[in-house]
Amino acid sequence: MARIVMKFGGTSMAGTERIRRVAGIVKRQQEAGHEVAVVVSAMAGETDRLVDFCREASPLYDPAEYDVVVASGEQVTAGLLALTLQAMGCKARSWLGWQLPFRTDEAYSKARIGDIETQALLASMAVGEIAVIPGFQGVSSDNRVATLGRGGSDTSAVAVAAAVKADRCDIYTDVDGVYTTDPRIVAKARKLNRITYEEMLELASVGSKVLQTRSVSLAMKEGVRVQVLSSFIDENAVPADDLPGTMIVSDEELEGIDMERQLITGIAADKNEAKVTLTRIADRPGTVAAIFGPLADASINVDMIIQNVAKDKGETDVTFTVPTADLARATALLEERKEEIGFFRMIADDNVAKISIVGVGMRSHAGIAATMFSTLAERGINIQAISTSEIKISVLINADETELAVRLLHTAYELDAKDAA
Amino acid sequence: MARIVMKFGGTSMAGTERIRRVAGIVKRQQEAGHEVAVVVSAMAGETDRLVDFCREASPLYDPAEYDVVVASGEQVTAGLLALTLQAMGCKARSWLGWQLPFRTDEAYSKARIGDIETQALLASMAVGEIAVIPGFQGVSSDNRVATLGRGGSDTSAVAVAAAVKADRCDIYTDVDGVYTTDPRIVAKARKLNRITYEEMLELASVGSKVLQTRSVSLAMKEGVRVQVLSSFIDENAVPADDLPGTMIVSDEELEGIDMERQLITGIAADKNEAKVTLTRIADRPGTVAAIFGPLADASINVDMIIQNVAKDKGETDVTFTVPTADLARATALLEERKEEIGFFRMIADDNVAKISIVGVGMRSHAGIAATMFSTLAERGINIQAISTSEIKISVLINADETELAVRLLHTAYELDAKDAA
Numbered sequence A, B: 001m002a003r004i005v006m007k008f009g010g011t012s013m014a015g016t017e018r019i020r021r022v023a024g025i026v027k028r029q030q031e032a033g034h035e036v037a038v039v040v041s042a043m044a045g046e047t048d049r050l051v052d053f054c055r056e057a058s059p060l061y062d063p064a065e066y067d068v069v070v071a072s073g074e075q076v077t078a079g080l081l082a083l084t085l086q087a088m089g090c091k092a093r094s095w096l097g098w099q100l101p102f103r104t105d106e107a108y109s110k111a112r113i114g115d116i117e118t119q120a121l122l123a124s125m126a127v128g129e130i131a132v133i134p135g136f137q138g139v140s141s142d143n144r145v146a147t148l149g150r151g152g153s154d155t156s157a158v159a160v161a162a163a164v165k166a167d168r169c170d171i172y173t174d175v176d177g178v179y180t181t182d183p184r185i186v187a188k189a190r191k192l193n194r195i196t197y198e199e200m201l202e203l204a205s206v207g208s209k210v211l212q213t214r215s216v217s218l219a220m221k222e223g224v225r226v227q228v229l230s231s232f233i234d235e236n237a238v239p240a241d242d243l244p245g246t247m248i249v250s251d252e253e254l255e256g257i258d259m260e261r262q263l264i265t266g267i268a269a270d271k272n273e274a275k276v277t278l279t280r281i282a283d284r285p286g287t288v289a290a291i292f293g294p295l296a297d298a299s300i301n302v303d304m305i306i307q308n309v310a311k312d313k314g315e316t317d318v319t320f321t322v323p324t325a326d327l328a329r330a331t332a333l334l335e336e337r338k339e340e341i342g343f344f345r346m347i348a349d350d351n352v353a354k355i356s357i358v359g360v361g362m363r364s365h366a367g368i369a370a371t372m373f374s375t376l377a378e379r380g381i382n383i384q385a386i387s388t389s390e391i392k393i394s395v396l397i398n399a400d401e402t403e404l405a406v407r408l409l410h411t412a413y414e415l416d417a418k419d420a421a
Helices: A016-031 A046-057 A063-070 A072-087 A119-126 A152-163 A197-205 A213-222 A251-257 A287-297 A324-336 A368-378 A399-412 B016-031 B046-057 B063-070 B072-087 B119-126 B152-163 B197-205 B213-222 B251-257 B287-297 B324-336 B368-378 B399-412
Strands: A003-008 A035-040 A092-094 A102-104 A113-116 A130-134 A137-140 A145-147 A168-173 A194-196 A226-230 A246-249 A266-270 A273-282 A305-307 A315-323 A345-349 A352-358 A385-389 A392-398 B003-008 B035-040 B092-094 B102-104 B113-116 B130-134 B137-140 B145-147 B168-173 B194-196 B226-230 B246-249 B266-270 B273-282 B305-307 B315-323 B345-349 B352-358 B385-389 B392-398
Touching: A003 A016, A003 A152, A016 A035, A016 A072, A016 B046, A035 A072, A035 A119, A035 A152, A046 A063, A046 A072, A046 B016, A046 B072, A063 A072, A063 A145, A063 B072, A063 B092, A072 A092, A072 A130, A072 B046, A072 B063, A072 B072, A092 B063, A102 A152, A113 A152, A119 A130, A130 A152, A152 A168, A152 A213, A194 A197, A194 A251, A197 A213, A197 A246, A197 A266, A197 A352, A213 A226, A266 A399, A273 A287, A273 A324, A273 A352, A287 A315, A287 A324, A305 A385, A315 A324, A315 A385, A324 A345, A352 A399, A368 A392, A368 A399, A392 A399, B003 B016, B003 B152, B016 B035, B016 B072, B035 B072, B035 B119, B035 B152, B046 B063, B046 B072, B063 B072, B063 B145, B072 B092, B072 B130, B102 B152, B113 B152, B119 B130, B130 B152, B152 B168, B152 B213, B194 B197, B194 B251, B197 B213, B197 B246, B197 B266, B197 B352, B213 B226, B266 B399, B273 B287, B273 B324, B273 B352, B287 B315, B287 B324, B305 B385, B315 B324, B315 B385, B324 B345, B352 B399, B368 B392, B368 B399, B392 B399
Parallel strands: A003 A035, A003 A168, A035 A130, A092 A130, A102 A137, A168 A226, A194 A246, B003 B035, B003 B168, B035 B130, B092 B130, B102 B137, B168 B226, B194 B246
Antiparallel strands: A102 A113, A137 A145, A226 A246, A266 A352, A273 A315, A273 A345, A305 A315, A352 A392, A385 A392, B102 B113, B137 B145, B226 B246, B266 B352, B273 B315, B273 B345, B305 B315, B352 B392, B385 B392
16 A cells, blocks of 8 residues: 555646546546545636736735635635545545645745645545645645645645655646657657656756646655656556656666666757847956846846957957846846946847756766757757756757757757657 | 625626726725625626536535535635725735634535634724625534535625624625515516515515525524615715615614505515425325425425315315425425325426515504405406415415516505606
8 A cells, every 4th residue: 555645737627527537547546555645736727717817806916815816726626526536436525725734834826835734634544535635725824825826736746745755746747757858849759767856857947847846846855756647648558556657766766777877868948038148348347246136136037147258348248048028127127227237239039949958867977068069060050058057958049940959969869769760 | 983794796796897896885985984894705607607517526416525616706706806905005805714714514505604703803804904705605613614505695794794793784786775576577666775674584585586585584683784785886976874775674673763664565476486286185184294294304395285175075185385496306205105195186387476465564454465365356366375474475376477466466555656657
């Protein structure tokens, strides 16, 4: 017997028929002898509908009241899944955030998770009741509804799994696992059986939408075994305890299993960055602070930065990237400070893409970056900026070359599936 | 300064624009210097949508999980009204059933109200915060969501008004008060400025949809001054403290104000009753119990009963009415017991209407019933059954004659408005 937390996203919960399908998948795990808790999202589209109502009611909405409204979507699906499980002959009950309680701080609409009370929950699970928990919501110490922010249900599931010391946290989505890259771009993309927390974290942060970054980070911190699965596979075709998803494991665990692993695990493309270049700024101390200080104060996240070597007259150019959504705000902020910063011209460009290669293998192998640069250079793809972490290298290129670059790199790092060749 | 509880129904809360209108009405009462709590229904249609989801999930649904799902509709409107009031510059916050708490028993989906905690609520209202409370919902002693049953928001409002010792409970609906009869049937119907609890209760129980019976009964028991108002009037055309609705008052209070009151206050027509006749049953002890015992056990509410005088062979006929919704169940039940009861034939007829005249004046005046019977007889309207209470006389007639009968009686009891003559 194992204790399992399962999580189903909005696409899986969209309507009676799909909820019935989810209930079947859940029931099967219980029948396999496991204690089961299920965390659910709102029906696809429902949270957007509720957010729109809030915006119409008050453009500058009070996040505490916003949370009262938007948390209702998960309350509905939690009740409906409990009812559907009961109709299939299972014992089941819902546990709303304030009932567990699932405690959070008072940062309404982006609350941080505190501790989760598990005594009543575990007692219920121990007598064979399936616990259905609405994702995304908790209760603050002021006894008010608090939500974790968009996409927070993955994080709810991982937090519940950590609290009940679950053997596994199975995240069911509309894809059947984590791929070496987006299969819509590269037909030869392969599904990964395993990936490390660090790799998943880097991939999530550069555009892989499979899991929310925050949930991966929490799983890594708490040591929760997370598995990504599809809720649309024919679950009867595979054994209940060997579902064909992607397991997220620690680096040590992966080392033990997979000695011959690839150097690069995955490749991601992110078109949500925009490039800003300030020309002819003074090459002296304080200039960089004058640029990036105000951006940081406005909570605009600057990612890649390159400063050219000063040419003549002690002048230089600075290029950096910001999220596309913040581009207008960033350029307005800098334009206001044009005198103070002392730049000649500002050039904004949102027709760029960030291509990232991720893999813990690059820690111990040299030459990974060189392969990336030469592969792109051979086909005339110009690299506009570079940033790296310990297990990731990102380059900024023209957005029109995104798919080409991903395909070239996928082949260069020998990630192409053999059977799809 | 007064303390006011206001209640808005689903039609008034249906969408952003209407909620804004409601917020305007609420704000005006606060600006008149009052402490204000508002009880809201779900948006029109939303509860039906949620009930449908529950039925699809599980035809024999667990009422506790049903309550989790359907209570979400009022949660949404409560949050949205708080946000809208804030956007208009008012201080406002929502108080969900479990937050107050608004305690109930464990009869999920038809819970009875227990006590309502008011300390935090009154403290918040005292500092000028408008309290927005979702109707229809509370929390059971098992710490689970419990709803009061359809239409329960009126009752929530009266219960809150009683708990906070409100000076008034204003129920805003899509009509502008209680009329002598349905204005869609009788153009000369008059709006009543005042009506007694007893009269309102009788009218509510015989088809006047203005207020839920249960809320009137609670208001009478707790002595809550209830006022029925329209949320669609131009509220700026009338002073905030003299709104043109119908005030529900005690018999004593009305006596003091209105010495020259009408004998009859209102006339209602109810087409939701059906007639059942069992012919040639034995006229002996035990037969009546054999008929009505099983119906009572099945919670089928029998209203009017007439047993004809035994003719020959010690046989007689029995006629009675049941709610149309229960007709099929009632006839099936009786058919099963045909031998035991010993009837010859069962005749069911749902083409009947119950016409009721209501008025506390009939307590002290003879001849009221005679006027009713002769008025109908003069136009050849056949009375199929009669039932009475201290302040109500109901007759059962052919449904096709409903409107005619109501108009004749409205004139006979001198209820027609003079200016609309």
